[in-house]
Amino acid sequence: MLAVLLSGVLVAWMLRQAPAASTGRLPAPRTDQPRAAVSSRESVVFAGGCFWGVQAVFEHVRGVVAATAGYAGGQAATAQYETVSTGTTGHAESVHVVFDPSRVSFGDLLQVYFSVAHNPTELNYQGPDVGSQYRSEIFYTRPEQARIAKAYILQLQAAHDFARPIVTTLAPLPGFYPAEAYHQDYAAHHPDDLYIRINDAPKLVALQKVWPEFYRAQPAPAR
Secondary structure: OHHHHHHHHHHHHHHHHOOOOOOOOOOOOOOOOOOOOOOOOEEEEEEEOOHHHHHHHHOOEOOEEEEEEEEEOOOHHHOOHHHHOOOOOOOEEEEEEEEOOOOOOHHHHHHHHHHHHOOOOOOOEEOOEEOHHHOEEEEEOOHHHHHHHHHHHHHHHHHOOOOOOOOOEEEEOOOEEEOOHHHOOHHHHOOOOHHHHHHHHHHHHHHHHHOOOOEOOOOOOOO
């Protein structure tokens, strides 16, 4: 009986701590790159809480070629889960997204990132996860990405699309280090995990409901 009671308390606490959804379908960025005329590859790294859920979202986005969980913002020597989890290495749990700009624009990815992948108003935490390693940050690989992301943040702020200020920061990608194999596609491999059911499964439901034109059932692979 005590175990059942404690389990119920844990579920209630996690539900209260789960990242809040945005106001819904966000407007398209007024500043964006046009779709490329031919198929190619571009990459960006998104950080926004535990990488399990962020990876699960982006690998179900049409035009994403690969989505890999890992670490960005710190040095290679400390890019291991046990050390990153201390919050002292400068890393953020992140997802390296490779996409085809002829099929999905960087602005499209920003709409998904800010609306369903995480809550961009939470500073150095995301739902039940606390620490700078769970910060909201975009590590860009091209100056054009920084320009588009900055303009979109200003656009959302001006329109008051969120009840609180957006705290997402932008930085050039210093390096990306893939996470350990057991973290890759964790949400897909562990759908009954309590953390996944409460924090991450709703993100996929929201992606399909809010952005049906971006959603695809077959996920892109982790690489």
